[in-house]
Each structure stands twice: as C-alpha cells, then as structure tokens.
Amino acid sequence: MYVIAFAGYSGAGKTTLVERLIPVLKLQGQRVSVVKHAHHNFDIDHPGKDTWRHREAGAFEVVVASDRRLALMREFERPAELSVHHLIAELYEGVDWVLVEGFKQSDLHKVEVWRPPEPGGVARPALYPVDDFVCGIATDAPDRLPQATGLPVFDLNDADAIVDWLLRNAHRFEYKADLYV
Numbered sequence: 001m002y003v004i005a006f007a008g009y010s011g012a013g014k015t016t017l018v019e020r021l022i023p024v025l026k027l028q029g030q031r032v033s034v035v036k037h038a039h040h041n042f043d044i045d046h047p048g049k050d051t052w053r054h055r056e057a058g059a060f061e062v063v064v065a066s067d068r069r070l071a072l073m074r075e076f077e078r079p080a081e082l083s084v085h086h087l088i089a090e091l092y093e094g095v096d097w098v099l100v101e102g103f104k105q106s107d108l109h110k111v112e113v114w115r116p117p118e119p120g121g122v123a124r125p126a127l128y129p130v131d132d133f134v135c136g137i138a139t140d141a142p143d144r145l146p147q148a149t150g151l152p153v154f155d156l157n158d159a160d161a162i163v164d165w166l167l168r169n170a171h172r173f174e175y176k177a178d179l180y181v
Helices: 014-027 050-056 084-089 159-168
Strands: 002-007 032-036 061-065 070-074 097-101 110-114 134-139 153-155
Touching: 002 014, 014 032, 014 097, 014 159, 032 084, 050 061, 050 070, 084 097, 134 159, 153 159
Parallel strands: 002 097, 002 110, 032 097, 110 134, 134 153
Antiparallel strands: 061 070
C-alpha cells in the first residue's frame, strides 16, 4: 500500500484535488482509500436514523452494512486524538493507495496544496520551507511561491500530472505500518 498526504490550510483546495485524483488513479487500475481529518463534532449520521438512535442510546460502536457499503461509527467517551497511523490501520488491506487529507503535522510524505492570499487577505506560511516531509507542491500560482524550492511543483488543476508523478515514484510512498504503530 502507498500513502501520500495532501496538506495545507483550509480553503487551499485539498478536497477538490483529492476528489480529482481518485478517478485518475482508478483509471490506472488502482484501488483508492481516503483518510480525512475532521473537526471535533462532525457527524455522518442523521437524527432519527436507526444508527443514530443506537449511538444516542449509548453504543460504543455501530457498524451498518449492506451488500454495497460498510460504515463504522465509534463514540469516544473522552476526547481521543488518534494519529493518522491509527486511522490507516483501520482501512481494508486490499487498497493500493491511501490519500490522506489534512494531518499537516504528520510524519507522512505529503504534497502541500498552496495558494497565495486573496488581495487584502492574510498570508499563511508555507509548509515546504520547514517541513521535511513535504515532497511536492500543488499550486495555481507557482510564480508566487514564498520561497524558491527544488521540489516538484504541480499545477493544482492537473490531476493527471500529479498521478503520473505518484505512480512513477510509488516506491517512495510505500507504507510500512510496523514503523509507525
């Protein structure tokens, strides 16, 4: 399994990029999973649904499955900050690529998704000058990068080029779970 993270600040375009990469990887015969960092009280369930009612009644875990999908919801009694490696370990073993969205502080190889500030907006610091795990940059403004770099710089809208680079360099992104858990 190969793992690559896409990191950057909110609004940079991480979700859109990952959304574009998935079908391109699938066209190359790759099975893709995604791990996404979410905010504290996100929910995928809806009030009134059976699974929601089970959680509200106090179930620690609820698994709902059909012949087309499976979902696991787990409630933590106390806040539990799981590492990205714990989440990767939860995934199905038959996956080729895991695209990780967020987790910008992780020790995974990552492509930084960077955009310059809007006129009058606040500039956010780039990750690549200080994060040795950044191995590429996806941007729509390469001429406005805050610091020169020898890293590959990709057009944020060119999913084909990014997937081509990932596949050519897949050996760099091989995940060795025993190093992290």
